[in-house]
Amino acid sequence: MGPDKHDVRAGGRRGILTAAVTVVCAATVLAAPGTAFAAPSPTPSPSSSPSASVTLPPDKDLEAVQEKLDDLYHDAAVATDAYNAAEEAAEKQSAEIVDLAKKIVKGQQKLDGLKARAGRAAAAQYRTGGLPDSAKLLLSDNPSQFLDGAGRVLQGERATKGLISELTQTQQDLKQYAADAADQWNRLEAGRRAKAAAKKKITQRIAAAEKLQSTLEKKQKQRLAELEREAAYKAQTAWLDTGILDEIHSKASAAGGKAVAFATAQIGKPYVWGAEGPDSYDCSGLTSQAWASAGRPIPRTSQEQWKQLKHVDVKDMRPGDLIIYFDDASHVAMYVGDGAIIQAPRPGRTVSIGGAGTMPILGVVRPDA
Known part of the structure; x- marks a missing residue:
């Protein structure tokens, strides 16, 4: 707990x-x-600290710097979310492409088997073709045996129709798998471009923030940190x-x-x-x-x-x-x-x-x- x-x-x-x-x-x-707000101890002024190398600008100027930094890091955060989303989508799309590829291979193997069966059935029908059933009945020495055979032929015709239907469905499945794979591939490529753009934006914003911070003197950085803590304190106190x-x-x-x-x-x-x-x-x-x-x-x-x-x-x-x-x-x-x-x-x-x-x-x- x-x-x-x-x-x-x-x-x-x-x-x-x-x-x-x-x-x-x-x-x-x-x-x-x-609790009443109590700001951190003020930074000593140059007159009280002879070793100070810089005169601090007014707080409003440092607050403007802080606002700019916040904006840059916020933009970087938004871009990071976009980058992470593109990366997550790419992982799912790549897995889907692999899955579809497996389905295509399996479907092609099934289609090949169905075509082979259909070929054997067509060859058998060709060998027994020619005379209509009525003629076969008249010429048969054993009508009963012929009628039994006719029943098996009917079953075979039904099986053939089922084979043709399965073959057609398999061909349609393969076509859909291929279309889905192409669609996922296009999305993957679009995601890669979005990911690259997000990465570029992140690095640019962070670099700009670091460059801005690098222009500050040590005491300015310290005062900037104080202003940030003060702002956080005020916001938290107001919330509480x-x-x-x-x-x-x-x-x-x-x-x-x-x-x-x-x-x-x-x-x-x-x-x-x-x-x-x-x-x-x-x-x-x-x-x-x-x-x-x-x-x-x-x-x-x-x-x-x-x-x-x-x-x-x-x-x-x-x-x-x-x-x-x-x-x-x-x-x-x-x-x-x-x-x-x-x-x-x-x-x-x-x-x-x-x-x-x-x-x-x-x-x-x-x-x-």
Whole structure:
């Protein structure tokens, strides 16, 4: 059974998740409802720190930088979802092509056998052809034997009709298999192009973000990090101040507990776009593998997780459920209880604990509904 609000606050089961939550709380990401916002200590000014090599620009300028970075990483996340979807589709299409190829080979073998049977039947009919049945009856020394033979001929005619029907159906099946294989191949090629385009966009956006960050001085980077923590703190505090945790009391299911345990064990591993473990993950790679480890395979991408899995109200969510973020469902994290999530955030970050309300919530889905 995975942790929930009451488990986290109760003595006993602590472990790595509790330790991680404690660290995050200390960093003011998980704020208690009603706690006043307290910004981190201000960066010393150049006058109070003679060794400072740069005069910090106004916060509004760094906030503009942060907004640009957020946009770039968001675009990269959307492209990553597209890349993962194309990769997943390619795997299915490749498997379908292999399956169709096997059907074509098997169907061709069947068709060859049917043609051979039809050829033997035609040869036998040719050898016994010529006279009509009435003449054969008149010329027969044993009319009774002839009539028995005529019955067998009738059975043979019926069998021949069945053979022709089966042969025709097999030919139609082969034609359809070939058409399906061609269609899957065309889709596979289109998917490869989409995957290549998505990869190009991902690398471009990440490179642009890294280039922008590289232009900042050390103190600017530190202040930028502070601004990011402040924004996360404010968002989480506002979310908790709604009283949402007073409504969330559900405990994890057995499968949900396993998924949470898996995700918790990945804390500290780096974010890598397109990665599904075991050494690195992207956001949906983490959630999909966590639930696969719990015996419940789910869609690979955050957008498909949002489309295909059962939606539940935020107040009804329980540890193991997935929170989908942003209007385009471009990010996903796992709820672990007490207002916290485990997520693979973005390039340059690691799998970590965060506040569930630090990003705009689109909705919550339950893999084991």
